[in-house]
Structures are given as structure tokens and as C-alpha cells.
Amino acid sequence: MAEGITAKKEKDFSEWYTQLLEKAELVDLRYNIKGFVPYREWAQISIEKMFRMMSDELDKTGHLPICLPTLIPEKNFKLESEHVKGFAPEVFWVTEYGNGEKLEEKYALRPTSETAFYQMYSYWIRSHKDLPYKRYQRANIFRAEGKMTRPFLRAREFHWIEAHNAFATKEDAEAQVKEDILMTNNTLLNKFAIPHIFFERPQWDKFAGAEKTFAADALMGSGKVLQLPSTHLIGQKFSKVFNVKFIDKDGSDKYCHITCYGPAISRIYGAMICMHGDDKGLKLPFDLAPLQIVIVPVQLEKERTKLLKKAGEIKKELEKNYIVKIDDREDYSPGWKYNYYELKGVPIRIEIGPRDLEKKAVVIARRDLNLKESVNEKDVVNYVNKIAKEYTGNLIKQASVNFEGNIADVKTAEDMKKALQEQKIIRVPFCSIEMDGAKCAESIEKYYMAQVRGIRADKKEKTSGNCVMCGKKAKEVVYIARSY
Amino acid sequence: MAEGITAKKEKDFSEWYTQLLEKAELVDLRYNIKGFVPYREWAQISIEKMFRMMSDELDKTGHLPICLPTLIPEKNFKLESEHVKGFAPEVFWVTEYGNGEKLEEKYALRPTSETAFYQMYSYWIRSHKDLPYKRYQRANIFRAEGKMTRPFLRAREFHWIEAHNAFATKEDAEAQVKEDILMTNNTLLNKFAIPHIFFERPQWDKFAGAEKTFAADALMGSGKVLQLPSTHLIGQKFSKVFNVKFIDKDGSDKYCHITCYGPAISRIYGAMICMHGDDKGLKLPFDLAPLQIVIVPVQLEKERTKLLKKAGEIKKELEKNYIVKIDDREDYSPGWKYNYYELKGVPIRIEIGPRDLEKKAVVIARRDLNLKESVNEKDVVNYVNKIAKEYTGNLIKQASVNFEGNIADVKTAEDMKKALQEQKIIRVPFCSIEMDGAKCAESIEKYYMAQVRGIRADKKEKTSGNCVMCGKKAKEVVYIARSY
Numbered sequence: 001m002a003e004g005i006t007a008k009k010e011k012d013f014s015e016w017y018t019q020l021l022e023k024a025e026l027v028d029l030r031y032n033i034k035g036f037v038p039y040r041e042w043a044q045i046s047i048e049k050m051f052r053m054m055s056d057e058l059d060k061t062g063h064l065p066i067c068l069p070t071l072i073p074e075k076n077f078k079l080e081s082e083h084v085k086g087f088a089p090e091v092f093w094v095t096e097y098g099n100g101e102k103l104e105e106k107y108a109l110r111p112t113s114e115t116a117f118y119q120m121y122s123y124w125i126r127s128h129k130d131l132p133y134k135r136y137q138r139a140n141i142f143r144a145e146g147k148m149t150r151p152f153l154r155a156r157e158f159h160w161i162e163a164h165n166a167f168a169t170k171e172d173a174e175a176q177v178k179e180d181i182l183m184t185n186n187t188l189l190n191k192f193a194i195p196h197i198f199f200e201r202p203q204w205d206k207f208a209g210a211e212k213t214f215a216a217d218a219l220m221g222s223g224k225v226l227q228l229p230s231t232h233l234i235g236q237k238f239s240k241v242f243n244v245k246f247i248d249k250d251g252s253d254k255y256c257h258i259t260c261y262g263p264a265i266s267r268i269y270g271a272m273i274c275m276h277g278d279d280k281g282l283k284l285p286f287d288l289a290p291l292q293i294v295i296v297p298v299q300l301e302k303e304r305t306k307l308l309k310k311a312g313e314i315k316k317e318l319e320k321n322y323i324v325k326i327d328d329r330e331d332y333s334p335g336w337k338y339n340y341y342e343l344k345g346v347p348i349r350i351e352i353g354p355r356d357l358e359k360k361a362v363v364i365a366r367r368d369l370n371l372k373e374s375v376n377e378k379d380v381v382n383y384v385n386k387i388a389k390e391y392t393g394n395l396i397k398q399a400s401v402n403f404e405g406n407i408a409d410v411k412t413a414e415d416m417k418k419a420l421q422e423q424k425i426i427r428v429p430f431c432s433i434e435m436d437g438a439k440c441a442e443s444i445e446k447y448y449m450a451q452v453r454g455i456r457a458d459k460k461e462k463t464s465g466n467c468v469m470c471g472k473k474a475k476e477v478v479y480i481a482r483s484y
Numbered sequence: 485m486a487e488g489i490t491a492k493k494e495k496d497f498s499e500w501y502t503q504l505l506e507k508a509e510l511v512d513l514r515y516n517i518k519g520f521v522p523y524r525e526w527a528q529i530s531i532e533k534m535f536r537m538m539s540d541e542l543d544k545t546g547h548l549p550i551c552l553p554t555l556i557p558e559k560n561f562k563l564e565s566e567h568v569k570g571f572a573p574e575v576f577w578v579t580e581y582g583n584g585e586k587l588e589e590k591y592a593l594r595p596t597s598e599t600a601f602y603q604m605y606s607y608w609i610r611s612h613k614d615l616p617y618k619r620y621q622r623a624n625i626f627r628a629e630g631k632m633t634r635p636f637l638r639a640r641e642f643h644w645i646e647a648h649n650a651f652a653t654k655e656d657a658e659a660q661v662k663e664d665i666l667m668t669n670n671t672l673l674n675k676f677a678i679p680h681i682f683f684e685r686p687q688w689d690k691f692a693g694a695e696k697t698f699a700a701d702a703l704m705g706s707g708k709v710l711q712l713p714s715t716h717l718i719g720q721k722f723s724k725v726f727n728v729k730f731i732d733k734d735g736s737d738k739y740c741h742i743t744c745y746g747p748a749i750s751r752i753y754g755a756m757i758c759m760h761g762d763d764k765g766l767k768l769p770f771d772l773a774p775l776q777i778v779i780v781p782v783q784l785e786k787e788r789t790k791l792l793k794k795a796g797e798i799k800k801e802l803e804k805n806y807i808v809k810i811d812d813r814e815d816y817s818p819g820w821k822y823n824y825y826e827l828k829g830v831p832i833r834i835e836i837g838p839r840d841l842e843k844k845a846v847v848i849a850r851r852d853l854n855l856k857e858s859v860n861e862k863d864v865v866n867y868v869n870k871i872a873k874e875y876t877g878n879l880i881k882q883a884s885v886n887f888e889g890n891i892a893d894v895k896t897a898e899d900m901k902k903a904l905q906e907q908k909i910i911r912v913p914f915c916s917i918e919m920d921g922a923k924c925a926e927s928i929e930k931y932y933m934a935q936v937r938g939i940r941a942d943k944k945e946k947t948s949g950n951c952v953m954c955g956k957k958a959k960e961v962v963y964i965a966r967s968y
Binding site for chain 2: 030031032033037038040041045047048055064065066068069070071073075076088089090091092093094095096097098099106107109116119120124135137140142144157159
């Protein structure tokens with residue numbers, strides 16, 4: 001038997017995740033810098049596919065790829081005061097080279113790249129004809145996290161795409177935020193099978209230097225939410241500091257309106273495996289699985305030649321469209337193999353034994369529903385096509401049920417407390433997401449260890465109630481949850 | 485007129501390259517850290533394609549992708565003494581985080597990743613069944629170069645793939661070097677159109693920590709060679725230091741034989757644009773061009789509707805297989821556009837004017853041969869297919885003529901000097917590429933400012949002559965050239 005996960009996801013999510021990471025061979029925690037974690041092939045193959053899907057989405061919407069340096073001079077970094085205040089505690093600094101020679105200036109390992117992008121934009125953008133100016137880069141990002149790190153979900157080095165766009169008007173910038181939300185839906189939901197809600201974050205929880213922040217929250221194990229891609233209305237603050245101007249049609253100089261969008265692919269990967277994994281191990285969206293179909297001939301000692309011939313025929317047919325492997329190793333039992341490929345999240349397993357040969361059939365097991373069935377030889381391709389087509393949709397469905405069923409409407413602090421204990425996301429009337437609501441949010445954090453996630457970005461929700469904390473007339477309906 | 489390159493490649497290569505970089509908008513030299521250069525979209529699009537082609541090649545030969553941390557603890561880095569001696573002067577160190585807090589240990593920004601890979605290999609490799617163990621990563625690499633930097637060709641941050649493979653035997657490792665040379669041929673020559681020779685480097689010029697180094701040299705402008713992908717027989721030195729062992733079939737513990745292969749994609753991109761560019765600007769292999777076909781309607785003021793209709797029809801047909809754009813801007817003249825797209829290295833330009841409409845023809849200009857021709861409307865697709873098919877081959881041919889014609893056989897130091905002045909690569913009898921030949925190589929470096937590049941890796945060349953420097957009986961035929 002392959003060594004499976006012994007912790008239960010429902011009972012001890014944290015231990016389950018740690019075992020999943022190790023036993024499915026996704027990362028190795030033995031690398032000797034805290035919070036820096038090697039990704040092994042079974043994770044990296046999927047992560048590469050996710051990068052391509054996200055880049056394709058950006059390419060389709062008129063973004064072009066560029067590549068900026070990893071290091072940012074201290075003086076760039078310090079130009080925008082809110083930004084530096086927000087990020088300074090987390091910056092790693094390069095101060096030396098060679099055998100201890102001091103550099104003339106300190107360089108930040110980018111904790112995000114606004115201060116590199118916008119300096120260059122001040123050179124690259126000249127005229128209204130250059131706008132919209134939409135560029136992105138794939139980059140590794142470094143943050144000296146104070147909170148406890150966790151592979152993929154919160155790490156000191158992570159891997160993302162960041163798109164920085166410049167516009168002539170505020171309206172164009174706002175339209176970009178809508179496009180970012182749509183792109184997130186096309187990838188995060190449709191490709192990575194992660195149901196989520198986009199919130200406008202409260203003013204006290206926005207990106208350091210932005211006017212407004214919009215972020216997708218997904219519901220993870222143990223009822224906590226996890227922030228996934230966020231997009232920000234940066235406004236003109238950085239434009240003014242970095243001098244990102246354009247000559248408008250009327251000949252006048254104007255500052256650009258900027259947005260930035262940052263899907264952290266490695267973090268999304270972490271969310272994805274948390275969301276879909278079960279006590280047997282990984283489940284992966286069909287197009288992201290490093291191996292899609294494994295064929296396991298059983299009782300090889302009996303009809304070896306015939307079994308391998310049949311397995312080869314099936315493989316040949318299926319590998320026209322899928323990633324397929326035959327596992328004919330004799331030093332592992334079929335049972336060991338079944339457990340192993342379930343642990344690894346291989347979507348489809350085909351078993352063939354001597355008796356199947358006689359019946360001209362095979363057994364097909366599917367990981368989305370954890371079911372298996374005997375299928376006539378001649379129907380194998382159609383049957384597999386059908387599973388492939390509905391597989392990712394099934395993962396979305398399973399995750400959505402979990403999500404929708406976990407939102408609770410409450411009106412009082414008492415009910416809120418109870419619902420949070422039941423691992424729900426709370427929908428409540430709340431005084432305000434402007435700075436005057438910050439005090440109520442602090443109390444919620446202090447007494448319930450939960451955060452105000454914001455108001456929905458996809459639809460306007462109205463309230464006639466009073467704020468769950470201060471009792472003043474509520475301006476907003478907000479969502480409150482515990483978060484990673 | 486688009487502002488073209490004013491320097492001549494043949495006369496002032498260095499100025500030509502600088503202008504090409506700027507005017508074709510490939511990089512921006514204004515970023516404020518020395519040797520760190522932003523890549524703009526026109527470069528990055530091609531570089532991304534090159535990464536995919538190289539990764540595909542590695543995938544095909546059984547390598548799997550992983551992703552290791554960018555930072556390497558000082559103590560790992562210092563474990564292998566030759567390695568640390570070779571790389572220490574070039575390492576950037578992270579020593580602080582936040583507002584000046586000192587880290588407990590210094591971390592190297594990876595100048596190469598042996599000392600991260602092999603630590604993990606000691607955990608991941610257990611048995612002869614795990615071998616060969618072939619893994620690669622795409623990574624950004626940092627070196628505090630002492631020599632003058634130049635965008636793409638020599639930078640303080642660059643972008644590569646590094647493959648690290650572990651084997652049971654020396655023979656398996658040697659076979660991997662052959663596979664690496666073949667992979668280089670499949671990409672560097674066939675896809676990137678760069679003719680090159682693979683040399684076994686002399687012992688005094690090998691990778692720090694390796695037993696043998698093999699490297700591809702390409703012939704660049706002004707007769708200098710540039711080192712492109714290299715592959716190294718690392719042997720067992722690192723295995724012993726990092727404890728990379730496996731249990732062999734007989735039950736005994738053995739150290740792995742390691743190889744590493746490092747195609748520096750950003751550097752290859754630089755070599756590629758140097759090699760193929762001309763006084764009009766870029767030339768790019770057909771599959772790497774960000775835009776493959778531009779359609780320019782001319783005299784738009786005359787037959788605007790008809791011209792745009794025709795252009796649209798042609799685009800619709802061609803974009804089934806190619807990346808196509810129509811440039812119908814009226815504030816730029818056709819002449820400006822022709823120069824602009826030639827500068828940008830767009831392989832094919834289709835011009836359509838009112839007179840072409842009448843004749844039911846278009847003019848097709850091709851950048852590989854810098855020719856243009858009138859082509860009947862109904863033949864456009866076939867004509868374009870033909871150009872697309874032979875385009876990259878033409879670039880290879882042009883570069884090969886240059887390469888082969890630049891190798892000179894000489895027997896004396898006197899002739900060598902002359903040939904080097906004529907910007908030739910020299911083929912000469914030489915005493916030895918073991919350490920006892922180092923003195924002669926030093927003299928060549930000192931008196932002729934040229935380097936012994938090594939002996940050919942692809943064929944054995946015999947000599948009966950005497951060493952061009954010391955006059956002793958020559959053991960080898962070596963190649964000598966000036967290099968970047």
C-alpha cells in the first residue's frame with residue numbers, strides 16, 4: 001500500500017494539508033531557509049499550465065509581456081509614502097556582493113513592482129495614442145512575512161503575474177477592474193475550479209498606495225476564506241510621484257490613471273489543492289493534471305503479453321488527446337498503485353485484468369466522483385471523453401455547494417459569534433467601509449478573530465438594518481469571515 | 485520616416501547594437517541599477533517563445549520541471565570549495581529585511597543553483613530505480629559581473645533554464661552530455677538559427693566545480709565568439725559534499741554522477757539579434773517574431789473602403805496560421821511604416837495600393853532576403869506559406885556562410901596574429917588542454933587578447949604539428965578566438 005494521508009480533512013485540516021504536501025510529493029519542507037520552499041515536479045507541472053492559461057487570458061485582452069529587474073533601488077521604493085509604509089517591514093534587502101563588499105545603495109528584492117513599473121512608464125508613455133498601456137510580467141516575489149508561513153498559501157517567495165495598466169481617464173481604469181474580475185472568473189473559476197466572491201475591500205484594508213482594492217475570496221477548509229487575485233484602482237498617486245504623464249488630444253499634459261492586477265499563481269495552486277483534495281489525496285482540474293489517465297494491468301503474472309498488448313492499444317488510442325501512462329511495474333501491487341494515483345490526483349484510472357480481457361471490457365475509475373465501472377472495450381474512448389468533458393465541472397459543483405451553503409445571514413453580534421463557530425461566512429449590515437467603519441472592524445477582529453472582507457463587487461446589496469457592532473444605521477452589507 | 489539605425493553593423497558593431505536595442509524598443513537602459521535592464525514587449529514575446537521551445541525539448545527527453553528558491557544559504561553555497569572560489573566574487577548577498585533588521589545568516593541571490601539542487605537531491609534520490617533523475621527549472625540568475633555589462637549578452641540579472649541530472653554511472657553521465665549537445669542543436673541551430681561549434685573547454689576554463697565543461701560558441705559581429713549553452717560533467721564532487729547517494733542493485737551505497745546543462749535564454753536572444761540583424765534592424769526566426777505579417781494599405785485617401793476590405797480579406801485568410809496585423813494609421817506614411825516594420829524584424833510585409841487592386845495583385849516584401857515582388861491575389865497564401873517555410877532556413881544559411889568562412893588554419897604565432905586581426909577564428913595545433921597547457925593559453929591571452937576555446941566536442945581532429953606557442957609536440961587541435 002502506498003502510504004496514504006492519515007489525517008482527516010474535516011477534522012484536522014492543518015495536518016491534512018501538511019500530509020498532502022508531503023505524501024503527494026508537491027513540496028519539500030527541508031530546504032534550509034524559513035518560508036522558502038522547493039516545488040517538486042508534481043506541483044510545478046500544474047503551476048506552469050496555470051501560468052500559461054493566465055498569460056493567454058491577458059494576451060487575449062490586449063496585455064503585452066515585459067520583464068523588469070528583480071531588484072528595486074531603495075530610492076524608488078521610498079517615493080510613495082503609503083506604499084513604503086505598507087511594504088517596508090516585509091522587504092528583503094541586498095546590501096553586499098562578493099566577499100563582503102558593501103553596495104553603494106540598498107536594493108529591495110521586489111515585494112511587488114509598482115515602483116519599477118511606473119518609473120519605466122514615465123519613459124514609455126508619451127501620448128494619448130499610447131493609451132491604454134497594458135503590460136504584465138511573470139515574476140517571483142519576496143516578502144519577509146511576519147505571520148506563520150505555509151507552502152503555496154503564504155510564503156516568503158512566491159510566483160505571480162502582475163499586470164499594470166495606464167489609462168487616460170478614471171472611467172477607463174474602472175472598466176479595467178471589471179475586465180480583471182472577468183479574467184479572474186475565466187481562469188480561477190472555469191479553469192482552476194475555484195468558486196469565489198469578488199469584494200471591494202474596506203478602506204482600512206486596501207493595497208498600500210491604492211484608492212480602492214477589489215479582491216477575490218475563496219472558501220477554504222475549516223470555513224476560512226483565502227484572498228486570491230486582487231485588482232487595484234491605483235488612481236493618480238503613483239503617476240504624480242513617478243511622473244507618468246501623457247499629452248492629451250487637446251495638447252495638455254495629464255497624469256495617467258493606473259490599475260494593477262496580481263494573480264498569485266502559486267497561492268492559487270495552494271487554494272486549489274485545499275479546495276478539491278479529500279482524504280485520499282489530490283483532486284486536480286482535468287487540464288491541470290500532470291497525468292490524466294493511468295492504465296494499470298493487474299495479475300500481470302497470468303497473461304502478461306496479452307494484458308500489455310491490450311494496455312498498449314488503449315494507450316495508443318487515448319494519447320491522441322490525453323496524457324496517458326501504463327504502470328506495469330511488478331514490484332508494486334495493484335492496490336498500492338490505485339492508492340498512489342488517487343493520492344496524486346490522476347483523474348482517470350483504467351484497470352485491466354485477465355477476466356476483463358475475456359469479457360472484452362476494462363474497469364474505469366474516476367477521481368472526481370470516486371466511482372468505478374466496467375466499460376466495454378469498444379466504448380472506452382467515448383466513456384473517457386465524457387469524463388474528461390464533465391470532470392472540472394464536477395469539481396466546480398462540489399466546491400460551489402460547499403461555498404453557497406456556508407454563507408449565513410445574521411443581524412446580531414450574538415448570532416455572528418455562533419455562525420463563525422459553525423465555520424460560516426457571515427453576511428451582515430455594517431455601518432461603513434469608509435474609514436469611519438474601522439473601529440467596528442477592529443472590535444470584530446478583537447472579539448471574534450474575524451475580518452470584514454468588504455462589499456460585493458459583482459452586485460449591489462441593499463440593507464435597511466443597523467450595524468451589527470455599533471448599532472448605527474448600516475450603509476452597507478458586508479461579509480465577515482476568518483481568513484488565512 | 486521611422487528613425488532608423490544610423491550606425492553600420494560592419495563598421496561599428498558596438499554602436500549598431502546599442503542603437504538596435506533602443507530603436508527597435510527591446511530594452512530600456514534608463515533603469516537605475518547598473519547591469520539590470522528591463523526587457524520590453526518586443527523582446528519578451530520572443531524570449532517567452534524561446535523558453536517554451538527549450539522546455540518542450542527538455543520535456544521530450546524526460547526532464548521534469550521543478551522550482552527551487554532564489555535564495556541560497558551561505559553555508560550551502562560554501563560547501564564545495566572550487567565552486568565557492570569560482571562564484572564568490574560575483575554573488576549578491578541578502579543580509580537585512582524590514583527597517584534594517586539583520587538576518588541570522590546571509591543568503592546568496594543564486595548565481596547558479598547547484599548548491600540548492602544537490603541538497604534536495606540528497607533527499608529525493610534513494611535507489612537505482614530513481615535514476616536517471618532529470619529535473620530542470622526556469623530561473624532568474626544574479627551575478628555581480630566585473631566585466632562591462634551589455635543588455636542580454638552580459639547582465640547582472642539574466643534568465644535561463646538549468647537542468648541538473650543524476651546518474652548511476654559515468655557512462656550514463658557522458659551520454660547525457662551528448663543528449664545536451666543534441667538538444668542545443670535542435671533549438672539553438674534549428675529554431676533560433678544560430679550556427680555554433682561545441683567545444684570541450686580546456687581544464688583551466690571549466691565551470692567551477694566540474695570535471696569537464698562543454699560549451700557552444702557562436703560567431704558574433706566583429707569576429708568575436710560568444711559562449712552559449714554549456715553542459716558540464718560535474719562528476720561526483722558535489723555528490724560527495726551534499727551526500728547524493730543511491731542504493732544500487734547489489735545493495736551497496738554509491739554516489740551519483742551528475743551533469744548540468746544551462747541554456748541562458750536571454751543571452752541566446754542577444755546572440756540571435758546580433759547574428760541576424762542588419763543595418764535596417766532586426767531579423768528574427770519566423771516562429772519567434774512577435775508579428776509575422778504586416779499588411780500596409782497605401783494611398784488610403786484614394787480607395788479607403790476597398791483597400792481596407794481587401795486587407796481584411798487577406799488578413800482573415802492568413803491569420804488562420806500566422807500572427808497578422810493591418811496598419812491603417814493615417815498619421816504615418818507608408819515609407820515610415822516600411823522602415824518601422826523592417827526595424828522591428830517583421831518577416832513579411834504585404835503592401836496594397838489602388839493600382840494593386842486594379843491588377844488584382846499585392847506586393848509582398850520579405851525581410852530574410854530584403855526582396856519584394858508583385859504577387860497575384862489568388863497566390864498570396866501559397867506565396868506566404870513558401871516564405872514561412874524557408875525563412876528561418878535562410879537565416880541559418882546566411883549565418884553559416886559567415887561562420888564557416890571565418891575559420892582560418894594557421895601554424896605559427898605570426899599567422900595567428902594576422903588572422904585574429906582579420907577577425908577570424910583560428911584552428912591551430914596546441915600542446916595540451918590539460919593544466920600543463922595553461923601557460924601557453926595565458927601567453928595567447930596576454931599577447932593577442934584571444935582565448936583558447938577548446939577542442940571540438942562533435943568530432944576528433946588530429947594533428948601532427950607543434951604547439952603554436954611553446955613549440956612542443958601538439959596533442960590537440962584547438963580553436964582560438966576573441967570572445968565577449
